[in-house]
Amino acid sequence: MVEFPLLEHCELTFTLWKSVFLLICSLLTFSHGNTDIECPGLPTRNGITLECVSGKLVSSKYNCSNPQPVDTVVYFSCQPYYKEASLPSPWDIRSMRCNQQGNWARYNYFSEFKCDYECGKALPSLKTSVRKGQLKTRTTWPWHALIYLKLNWAKVSEAIQYRRTLLQATSANGEEEDDGVTEGTERKYVLDPIKLAQIFDNDDLSREEIFDPRYRYIYICGGTLISEKHVLTAGHCLVDLKGQPRATKEFMVVLGGTTNSFYSNIEEAKSQIIPVSRIHISDEFNYEEYRSDIAIIQLQQPAVLSSAALPACLPQNRDDAQLFISSSKHGEVVGSMINIYKEGVSNELKSKKLQVLPNMECVRNIQRIPSDKEFCAGSLGVNICSGDSGAGLIASPNFGLRRRYTVQGIISYARTRRICENYAAFTRVYKFTSWIKNIIYANETIYS
Numbered sequence: 001m002v003e004f005p006l007l008e009h010c011e012l013t014f015t016l017w018k019s020v021f022l023l024i025c026s027l028l029t030f031s032h033g034n035t036d037i038e039c040p041g042l043p044t045r046n047g048i049t050l051e052c053v054s055g056k057l058v059s060s061k062y063n064c065s066n067p068q069p070v071d072t073v074v075y076f077s078c079q080p081y082y083k084e085a086s087l088p089s090p091w092d093i094r095s096m097r098c099n100q101q102g103n104w105a106r107y108n109y110f111s112e113f114k115c116d117y118e119c120g121k122a123l124p125s126l127k128t129s130v131r132k133g134q135l136k137t138r139t140t141w142p143w144h145a146l147i148y149l150k151l152n153w154a155k156v157s158e159a160i161q162y163r164r165t166l167l168q169a170t171s172a173n174g175e176e177e178d179d180g181v182t183e184g185t186e187r188k189y190v191l192d193p194i195k196l197a198q199i200f201d202n203d204d205l206s207r208e209e210i211f212d213p214r215y216r217y218i219y220i221c222g223g224t225l226i227s228e229k230h231v232l233t234a235g236h237c238l239v240d241l242k243g244q245p246r247a248t249k250e251f252m253v254v255l256g257g258t259t260n261s262f263y264s265n266i267e268e269a270k271s272q273i274i275p276v277s278r279i280h281i282s283d284e285f286n287y288e289e290y291r292s293d294i295a296i297i298q299l300q301q302p303a304v305l306s307s308a309a310l311p312a313c314l315p316q317n318r319d320d321a322q323l324f325i326s327s328s329k330h331g332e333v334v335g336s337m338i339n340i341y342k343e344g345v346s347n348e349l350k351s352k353k354l355q356v357l358p359n360m361e362c363v364r365n366i367q368r369i370p371s372d373k374e375f376c377a378g379s380l381g382v383n384i385c386s387g388d389s390g391a392g393l394i395a396s397p398n399f400g401l402r403r404r405y406t407v408q409g410i411i412s413y414a415r416t417r418r419i420c421e422n423y424a425a426f427t428r429v430y431k432f433t434s435w436i437k438n439i440i441y442a443n444e445t446i447y448s
């Protein structure tokens with residue numbers, strides 16, 4: 001092959017001029033020798049798009065994971081919702097070429113090229129789907145995760161009957177009346193009977209589908225996606241009646257969902273259903289008092305980031321985190337049990353704004369003094385229910401220096417004699433950022 005000085009840099013990645021450079025390179029390159037020589041296929045790297053184009057006059061695109069013929073040019077760039085995190089290479093080169101020796105020229109530029117996800121940038125969006133011949137439009141909150149537990153069918157019938165009795169009592173008593181459910185009674189049913197009954201009351205689900213083993217998961221808690229492989233939630237969502245962590249195989253996580261119905265999400269093309277590989281519960285978690293009520297779910301595979309699934313940011317600086325609490329800011333929570341008394345039982349997710357309250361008002365409403373790792377939030381017009389546990393309180397992009405959606409709190413507990421309350425205690429995420437990063441830095445870069 002005849003080498004020219006221009007050839008050394010003719011694969012520079014200038015998007016608008018890419019085809020022109022390919023043409024010039026092809027004209028200046030004279031291939032000879034063994035045409036069976038190939039460069040090895042390239043590994044798939046998270047957040048990076050690869051485009052393999054032949055070096056001939058008539059360009060053709062190839063699957064970059066397969067071995068590539070001589071003169072193939074590979075262009076690499078960051079996928080949507082990612083940004084370049086590595087230092088710029090000389091000449092800002094984002095390409096490499098398969099040479100006559102079967103090696104990738106300038107492979108080091110590719111190996112050093114890195115992309116990090118951009119947290120907290122996607123807005124809540126509408127998702128339209130067809131279910132049983134009906135067009136349905138629902139809202140998806142990209143940071144919100146739904147956590148499911150595998151059903152124990154031996155307890156379903158008993159729990160359903162209990163739920164019906166509970167709803168009758170609730171309806172008779174009204175919103176402000178005590179429903180008579182003690183903490184011990186509610187804990188007896190680890191799977192909240194209200195949520196269990198939604199399976200049978202759900203118009204989206206036939207009775208045949210209920211007994212299909214694929215769908216034997218029940219929504220138990222919410223969570224917040226904070227990296228491609230990690231979901232932040234409450235510690236009490238992941239333990240049994242004795243406060244011991246449950247087996248990871250019992251859980252399933254849904255991203256990009258619009259309803260707590262597992263079947264509806266499994267049928268929705270844009271929803272991601274991901275098994276759990278590991279759970280991390282804070283060593284400080286106190287099951288009896290719900291202190292330091294925080295946990296991290298590690299997913300078996302990275303989430304595919306999109307407008308329907310994108311991590312929220314962690315609090316970045318102490319001043320912003322403190323200002324959010326001290327100035328009684330509003331945050332957004334997502335759940336399916338919110339306002340159950342006013343709006344009825346619903347599988348669809350919805351969101352409400354809650355205001356952070358001063359400690360004295362918090363004591364009056366939840367009957368407990370919050371620790372320095374907690375805060376209280378709520379609203380007289382909004383009910384927060386047990387099924388909303390684990391969901392994040394998200395500060396809007398209008399707050400703080402970063403101007404991103406940021407998770408400031410995790411729904412933890414309310415008063416013990418009600419399933420639903422107007423006020424709840426939240427775990428302060430900022431107090432646990434070092435613990436969070438220590439867990440997820442071991443496997444990936446978190447952009448906070």
